[in-house]
Amino acid sequence: MNTPFGRYRWLRMPFGINSAPEVWQQRMHELVEGLTESQGFPQSRKRKKPHSQQREFETSTVTSSFIGHLTAEGLEPEVQAIVDYPVPTNLAELRTILGTVQYLVKFCQHLSTASQPLRQLEKKEIEWHYQHPQDKAFKEIKEFITKAPVLQYFDVSKNVTIQCDASQYGIGATLLQEGQPVHYANRALTSTEQNYAQIEKELLAVVFSCVRFEHYIHAKHVAVETDYKPLIAIQKKPINTASKRLQRMMLRL
Numbered sequence: 421m422n423t424p425f426g427r428y429r430w431l432r433m434p435f436g437i438n439s440a441p442e443v444w445q446q447r448m449h450e451l452v453e454g455l456t457e458s459q460g461f462p463q464s465r466k467r468k469k470p471h472s473q474q475r476e477f478e479t480s481t482v483t484s485s486f487i488g489h490l491t492a493e494g495l496e497p498e499v500q501a502i503v504d505y506p507v508p509t510n511l512a513e514l515r516t517i518l519g520t521v522q523y524l525v526k527f528c529q530h531l532s533t534a535s536q537p538l539r540q541l542e543k544k545e546i547e548w549h550y551q552h553p554q555d556k557a558f559k560e561i562k563e564f565i566t567k568a569p570v571l572q573y574f575d576v577s578k579n580v581t582i583q584c585d586a587s588q589y590g591i592g593a594t595l596l597q598e599g600q601p602v603h604y605a606n607r608a609l610t611s612t613e614q615n616y617a618q619i620e621k622e623l624l625a626v627v628f629s630c631v632r633f634e635h636y637i638h639a640k641h642v643a644v645e646t647d648y649k650p651l652i653a654i655q656k657k658p659i660n661t662a663s664k665r666l667q668r669m670m671l672r673l
């Protein structure tokens with residue numbers, strides 16, 4: 421701020437400055453970066469006095485509904501909405517289902533691959549025909565979701581293991597600590613990626629998992645497990661012996 425007495429900088433955000441909302445939003449992003457869900461809880465009733473009416477909050481409970489179910493054991497998905505959802509009859513209803521599925525991906529290992537027949541109906545050049553493959557995929561999605569495991573809370577003091585895999589239509593990864601799942605990630609392959617060689621799909625799965633779990637594994641030693649042995653051999657060879665596409669993936673890692 422320029423004044424007749426010199427140039428000064430605010431120590432606290434004042435009211436009325438045009439740039440205040442932008443600066444505030446930037447600082448909020450920095451504070452919550454990497455937190456996909458957050459909710460505040462007081463450590464004890466003695467330290468913080470509640471100022472809400474009794475019907476607005478719960479105390480001394482072991483579960484909480486917040487973007488799923490927070491429990492003492494871990495995080496469970498809220499599945500009832502999609503379990504009760506009827507068979508889609510048009511594109512709008514299908515997109516509603518796929519939007520819910522996209523959120524539930526982190527609870528289910530192969531959800532993106534299972535939803536591939538449904539995603540085909542989103543293409544502009546394909547006419548709406550809900551047939552047996554789509555109905556089978558819809559039922560499989562419901563089955564996957566109802567059997568989704570409880571995700572463990574991430575512990576910064578424990579070792580991290582990533583298991584990743586690739587199929588014809590999708591790639592997936594699991595973040596584990598002491599053998600317990602913390603987070604699932606998967607996505608469908610694009611039409612171009614489906615034409616990749618198998619070794620390229622497998623390495624793409626490794627890159628995808630490291631990027632998706634970046635906030636968990638940053639500055640940590642991580643063990644990446646894969647069932648595709650050629651990936652181990654290619655890492656021992658000079659990078660210039662690999663194809664250009666593999667070189668780009670290896671450099672990104």
